[in-house]
Amino acid sequence: MRLFLEKGYGSTSVADVLRAARANSGSLYHFFPAKHDLLLAVLERYRSEIEPRLLAPAWRGVADPIERVFALLRVYRRLLVETGFFYGCPVGSLALEIHEPDPAVRRLLAANFERWAGAVRGCLREAGDRLPVDADPRELSLFVLAVMEGAVMQARTHRSLEAFDASVRRLRDYFRRLEKGARRPRLRPAPAAKEKIR
Template sequence: MTDGTRGRRTNDPAGTRNRVIDVAAAAFQSRGYTATSVLDVLKAAGVSPGALHHHFPTKRHLIEAVLRERIAGEVDQTWAQAVRAAPSALEAIRAIFTSVADALDAQQTVSGCPLGNIALELSRSDEELRALIASEYDKWRGAIVEKLHADGSRIADPDGFATMVVALFTGAMSLAKVEQNGRALRSCAEQFGAFR
């Protein structure tokens, strides 16, 4: 599309694509992948069917983009980057649990862990998606293990400890979703005080 005067494009394919991913990510988070239709995404994003299908030929292409371009970034920022930047793995873990609890309480609504929600809904339905989800969990655990090694931690099984942290966080996020507050995350943060 042009403006008719100078032949410049007035549409924004990259912006349209990003808007669709943002809308889909929010819908999948709040309602779930299965309960969100392509029509729901079209309406909320304000795009034509042709524009949507140009970028995402199928709904599956859309969930892949959400996983790779939104959820992976959230996991990296919330966990991997925060753990690497902290003075120690244990300090980072306690701080992350607490800061997520604070954010959930401030927004007064909890939709759950974006990765956890998708994992619960889609891990058994598609092997490629399951592998993509698993790779995000592996990166998450890997950042914790790497920091524990860098700390010279006395934790005997860093891999097992990292798995426990991820399981506690995803479980606490499920409880937070049910209770609609960050209490479970704060409780977990307090328990990490026992580790040295």
């Protein structure tokens, strides 16, 4: 996982993996028939770790569903800073590196995106009527993912947070305007009869 994140899939040789894992080629190939299966395993693990290793820490102490979206973005910001713009979103990097139309790999990349966006979607749904009815949570979640990936890409390229911070700020502005626009239908600020979905 570390090597694919740092050097990408194609530029990581099996010898690199063997050295880092202090294993012999025979052992590796006993469990993974080909290098390709290593990528599949990495992508599966990323997917399974999105919830416990990414979302859970990011949302610790953050109850507000919309704030959670930005808390998630803050994790990527911190990752960029702490690694000197070396690590970005591993899934995004692999998604653009893999050009071959391998169905299994693409399905796993899509599953990673789907879980990420699905989590954001959950937040937006939880936000309920704070957002306008025409702000489809599904659309919005895909939009947030696009902004994150594009922002991380620019940050890594420029080795600067400017584009990242600018993008997050504009996204924040959008959400502010969405919330302001949603308050039109019901003007009563009373939180008493707030119906709970689910």
